[in-house]
Amino acid sequence: MAYRCNVLLCTCTMCVSVGALKIRNKLEEEIKKYNLEDEVQIILTGSSWLCTKGPTLIVQPDDVVYQFLKEKDIPNLVEEHLLKGRPVPSLMYIDPEELNPIEKLQDIPFYHDQRLIALWNRGIIDPDEIDEYIARDGYKALAKVLQDMTPEDVIQEIKDSGLRGRGGGGFPTGMKWEFCRKNPGSPKYLICNADEGDPGAFMDRSIIEADPHSLIEGMLVAAYAIGAEKGYIYVRSEYPLAIKRLDGAIIKAREYGLLGKGVFGSDFNFDMEIFRGAGAFVCGEETSLIHSIEGEPAEPRQRPPFPVERGLWENPTNINNVETLSCLPRIINFGAKWFAGIGTEKSKGTKVFSLAGKINNAGLVEVPMGITLREMVFKIGGGIPNRKKFKAVQTGGPSGGVIPESMLDLPIDYERIQEAGAIMGSGGMIVMDEDDCMVDVARYFIEFTRDESCGKCSSCREGLDAMYEILTNICKGKGKEGDIEFLEELGEAIINASMCGLGKSAPNPVLTSIRHFKDEYIAHIRDKICPAKSCVELIEYSIDQEKCTGCFICNVNCPTNAIIGEKKKPQTIDKSKCIKCSVCKEVCRFDAIKVE
């Protein structure tokens, strides 16, 4: 059937949670009303767009995007745009600087500075339609490797491309495959790591939701190269939509003979199954993940031996991250040289990040390696909301660190980010502004890793506990001279004595924040001040007697009746009752509430 118009509605986990399916129903209803069913087709895509601005949709071929859609907007949108061809500016993306609506997807900086390799098909295909994937050069790479390349050729091609693991470590992918292939044990296994335990990260989930076949094809290419006949995808069970789409995609691929015995009519056999993980952070560590598939407790073990030597059921096993695998079809199709032409000397290709925190365009982005953090935050991310001042960006989640403003011109590159004390990590990127307290941020991450530690090593178990206690005390104004030095020593000790990557990286957020924001620690410890005015125990609320008009709004809203005074007269706060909830500050229209 020939449609003249496609409405691409994002139905990723987040858009569905804010009502994307209601929007679909309403669209269907309105389209029927104008008899446009034969002209306009609705496609449910995954992860198409700005994830905090959902539900979103794109109208093609006009290339117009709409955001924050509500059911009541739909009749107008269908009549104006889909029937009469007049795009509706009030529903378009608003530029955070210029405050004007931008009509075309391609004109939004968030979009046109991105380069899509892993997310090649983001928002453009229906993830449940294998034919649409095929029409975008899908399974061509698989055909190419089976017909024209030996496994050694494939390994060489990936080595030449410079691809490095996107799961956090950045290990060269081709080299890992070669180790695995050369190991004599058999059968060999391929595992895709989709545990994604980094809080706030959702790169892997989005790739799977938007384009499951890229991952399946990537796994087929990897399995052919290393000589594996069986693969597992380890997905956390908190990702039901990703699991459903992947499951459907695997079934379709089997029907087409792309999985199973004699893939594409060749003599290569490969099939895969989904393994639902419990989703603890430590399960993402490769040896722990293997234990989990084997039905053992998900605890890491000493490496070496590495999984490529002794992995799943003691056999050679190659583990790669979702994003690493999803890049492969494009690398095979366009060639190693093309991929190696993107990025920096040692970091090739693109990287997917989930931008979060105090940033205008929070969402999922894929950028070429080598762009600077400044471009990431201010151009693609659209800067900091409410005209607040940028303070730092945290990369690598709980294993990473904070990077201050003075280092914003740092290019995104494995080595350069490491020099700054942080890590590239799997792609979580949290932006912080002047209201964020760096000691509190460090405390938050240590609380997370402390809770997620498997407890096997005492350095990690007890060391993180101790760090957490010291940081909590500092935030409460009970810090002592020498705490900073002690945190540094303890951090080094935990890094040196712990067995797995969790313990070896957990102190990073503390060590980098001490390195770049030592003055904030000192202010908390010596002066008992929180410069960001965020640590509750170190601030006090009071009312500016000059500015207060006695409008009484704060008095009515204070949950503990801590505000006293007569109507039309300046109010005061009873500090013994005040719980520092900040409600008064939010409701006062005269800027009379002071926080010190």
Place this chain on the structure above:
Amino acid sequence: MPKITPEDLAKITERVKRTMILREGTGRAKIRVHMGTCGIAAGARSIMSTLMEEIESRNIKDIILTTSSCAGLCSREPMITVEVQNQPPVKYVDLTPEKTKIIFDKHILAGEIVKEYALAFGSERVP
């Protein structure tokens, strides 16, 4: 569903090509039907369905058909704008389904502008 061979990839691609071209916006030609209130009143919907039938019956894959708003020329509706890749857009006015079919054959398929129906072709201005 039968198992496929590498040769089938091209066939499948061909089958869904029109849909993908629409989404990628990379067709050989683009036809806009002006669908303002007066356009609709003057019969733009029938022009749209004529074009859809032409595309469908000839199984054409690389042409984008879309709507656009009022062109500011209410007296000359229904009208369409034809944009063949790498050529300036041409507006056709006072259309009927019959005229539309002729334009489709000559301009869109054969690349020959139908001057007698065109509005000062190559120019966007009213003559």
